[in-house]
Amino acid sequence: MASVASTSLRRSSETPTRLAIRRFMKSSSGKIGLVLAVLLILLALLAPVLKPYDPATDRDYLNRLKPPSASHIFGTDNLGRDVFTRVIHGSRISLRVGLIAVAISLVVGTFLGLVAGYFRGWLEIVIGWFTDILLAFPSTLLAIAIVAVVGPSLTNAMIAVSITQIPVYIRLTRSVVLSARELDYIQAANALGAQNRRVLLRHLLPNALPPIIVQATLSIGTATLETAALGFLGLGAQPPAPEWGAMLSDAFRGGYALNSPWTMIFPGLFIMITVLAFNLLGDGLRDALDPRALK
Incomplete structure (x- = not known):
């Protein structure tokens, strides 16, 4: 009884931040997601040091479509470029x-x-209409339509993906x-x-921050996937940028999926790992920042 009472007293004296950290460290999915996300970020930051890459010169036509080996651990593509080098440099584009x-x-x-929920009235109606219009289209389809109108480029793809995510934060906030x-x-x-x-800033916004942080973590995976979809359709990063x-x-399109599967396996694998990492991290943060669990 004494140990239970002391444990309860210690937990009640903990700050919400420490309690959230302690709960997060008990989440296996959260820790796995955190490790994967940190490794991906480090890989993106250190890519120029690990394997310098120049898309204009890093071509070796004598070693086209070579399978994975000691010299090219992910193999080479149709232009003789090292797939591993392009994949790790592609992480810089996708994560950014x-x-x-x-x-x-x-x-x-x-x-x-914040504005819609606090002021209500006509502001809430207008913002609600704006939200409903954006939500009427599937996010990827809406992003494709936006990029098709403004023109294909990495910057336009980034803006299009951000627009598709806005309604989520409006409704959540x-x-x-x-309440x-x-x-x-x-x-x-x-x-x-x-x-x-x-x-708004001192009282209401802090209440909205925990679910917003969780949603932001989950949205990074979604944004990475939508960016890759736009790149696959030729609406994102333009050649020779190493985008996944x-x-x-x-x-x-080159028909290398069957004869040289490594040219598709490794970029697809890194897309999957990135989405998985931030989804697991978001799940761990959701459990840690649950206000009912912090009481």
């Missing part, structure tokens, strides 16, 4: 696009969700604000004459 796209959608979606704005301390802040900006989706497209 995923992080920037999620950051843009998070900022815009969170702001609109608005739902949290609608939190009726709490006593929010009503007290309004009664004391607190400015709307202070109420474009690498899959080159191998598929």
